[in-house]
C-alpha cells in the first residue's frame with residue numbers, strides 16, 4: 001500500500017481535509033491512524049477504498065496504490081477481493097436480512113457457487129465467533145456482534161488488506177477488548193489498517209502508529225515511541241498517567257503496567 005503526497009479537498013470545502021500524506025506499508029501487521037475528530041481519518045480510509053472521489057466528490061492530488069490498484073481512478077469495484085472495508089457506520093452497510101445473507105452476498109456477487117458460499121461463510125463466521133448467529137436477523141444484533149458481522153462481511157473474499165474505520169467506537173469495554181484481540185489476530189497474515197480514536201485496548205497491539213492532526217501526519221513510529229506525542233490526542237489513560245508522572249516509556253496497557261509494577265516493587 002502506497003500513498004505519496006496526497007491532498008484531498010471535499011467539493012465546496014475551503015480547506016484541504018488531507019495535506020501531503022505519504023505512507024508506505026508493505027508487510028502484514030496492524031497499522032493504526034490516530035487523531036482527534038476531524039483530523040482526516042475517515043477521509044484517508046475513503047481514499048484507500050475508492051469511495052473518494054467516486055461516492056464523495058472531492059479534488060484528489062497525489063499517488064495512491066493498494067495492491068497495485070489505483071483506487072482514485074479505478075473506484076471501489078476494482079478493489080473487491082483486494083481490500084475489505086468497514087465504515088464508521090457499519091449499520092448503514094450491513095443491509096441483508098440475516099447474518100448468513102450478509103456474509104454470502106459478496107461471494108454471490110463474485111459468482112461463487114452455492115456449496116462454496118456455504119463453506120466460506122461458515123469458515124469466516126467460526127473464525128469471528130459468530131457461527132451461532134448465522135440465522136439471526138441483522139437488526140437484532142448488539143453493537144459488538146454487528147461490528148463482528150461487518151468485519152466478517154469484509155473478510156469473506158479473503159482480501160490481503162483490511163481497512164477498519166473506528167471499529168471500537170460503539171462497543172462496551174468487553175466488546176472493545178474482544179474485537180481488539182480479533183483485529184490483532186487478523187493482522188498476523190494481512191495488512192490491517194485501523195482508523196481509531198479510542199485507543200485503550202488497541203494501542204499496545206499495534207505494530208506502527210501514525211498520528212494525524214489537521215490532515216497531516218505529525219508523528220509516526222512504534223506505539224511506545226509516539227505515545228508521548230499523542231498526549232493531547234487520545235492515549236490510554238494508563239499511559240497518560242505514567243507519562244504525566246514523568247516516565248519516558250510509559251506502559252501502553254493495564255497489562256503492561258501490572259507487569260512493570262510487579263517487576264519493580
Ligand SMILES: Nc1ncnc2c1ncn2[C@@H]1O[C@H](COP(=O)(O)OP(=O)(O)O)[C@@H](O)[C@H]1O
Nearest residue numbers: 010013017036037038039040041042043044056
Ligand atoms: N462528506 C464530507 N464533505 C465535506 N467535508 C467533509 C466530509 N467529511 C468530512 N469532512 C471534513 O473533512 C475533515 C476531516 O474529516 P474526517 O476525515 O471525517 O475526520 P475524522 O474521521 O478524523 O473525524 C473535517 O474538517 C470534516 O469536517
Ligand SMILES: [Mg+2]
Nearest residue numbers: 041042043088
Ligand atoms: Mg471518522
